[in-house]
Amino acid sequence: MSDSEKSAKELLEGAYALETPEDNVSYYRDFARHYDSSFAEGMGYQLPQLVAQTYLSLASAKDQPIADLGCGTGLVAENLPAGVVIDGLDISEDMLAVAGTKDLYRSLSKLDLTKSIPRTTPLYQCVLSSGTFTHGHLGPDAMENALALGNVNALFVFSVNSEHFRDLGFDQLLNTLKNRGQIAELTLKTHQIYTEIGHDHAKDTALICSFRKLCP
Numbered sequence: 180m181s182d183s184e185k186s187a188k189e190l191l192e193g194a195y196a197l198e199t200p201e202d203n204v205s206y207y208r209d210f211a212r213h214y215d216s217s218f219a220e221g222m223g224y225q226l227p228q229l230v231a232q233t234y235l236s237l238a239s240a241k242d243q244p245i246a247d248l249g250c251g252t253g254l255v256a257e258n259l260p261a262g263v264v265i266d267g268l269d270i271s272e273d274m275l276a277v278a279g280t281k282d283l284y285r286s287l288s289k290l291d292l293t294k295s296i297p298r299t300t301p302l303y304q305c306v307l308s309s310g311t312f313t314h315g316h317l318g319p320d321a322m323e324n325a326l327a328l329g330n331v332n333a334l335f336v337f338s339v340n341s342e343h344f345r346d347l348g349f350d351q352l353l354n355t356l357k358n359r360g361q362i363a364e365l366t367l368k369t370h371q372i373y374t375e376i377g378h379d380h381a382k383d384t385a386l387i388c389s390f391r392k393l394c395p
Contacts, residue, residue, distance in 0.1 A: 212277065214252050223374030224254075226338045226385055230309040231258035233336045233368075233387050238305065242334045244285070246303040248292065248325060249311030253278035266301070292317055296327040305334045312349070313340035313385075319352040326361070329392045335362075341369065341384040353388065362390040 250267035268290040
């Protein structure tokens with residue numbers, strides 16, 4: 180295993196072991212500067228592309244502005260066409276700082292999704308998220324909190340690690356929201372997370388969840 184592959188694996192295992200928002204902030208302080216090269220490229224991490232592709236397959240011209248939750252270094256925005264109106268939101272100021280060097284976002288803001296969304300936060304016509312709902316990160320409660328960011332009929336496209344989805348009951352939340360009439364047009368599609376082979380997580384999958392919000 181090369182040094183870059185070893186580094187990528189170690190970065191992933193460390194991320195999966197996080198437990199609190201404070202852990203995430205501290206961990207990504209060191210992770211941010213080599214996230215793209217050591218992790219995203221080293222592991223063939225393709226969830227940002229898949230989330231962006233799903234958005235483009237479902238969106239109309241009205242599905243902007245976009246909120247990119249857990250935007251990290253800006254990998255989702257990199258896979259969207261130039262000119263889209265997109266704001267980046269993340270708990271890590273260090274990851275936001277890297278995203279800010281790429282000139283992709285209208286604005287960048289710190290946001291902790293384990294807490295209720297402040298009423299002063301702008302509303303969006305689309306909410307995207309890649310890699311945020313996974314081991315060591317956010318669970319179903321945070322997904323429900325994120326609904327407050329969308330206007331009525333806003334499009335949501337989230338990736339959720341498949342094991343995380345199963346173990347934490349994301350299916351129960353989504354079914355509850357659907358049965359209450361809070362969301363519609365729910366789709367779930369399974370994809371490989373990584374394109375590179377030869378590492379312990381090469382066969383890991385994630386669900387790309389898409390739906391529209393119906394209620395204020």
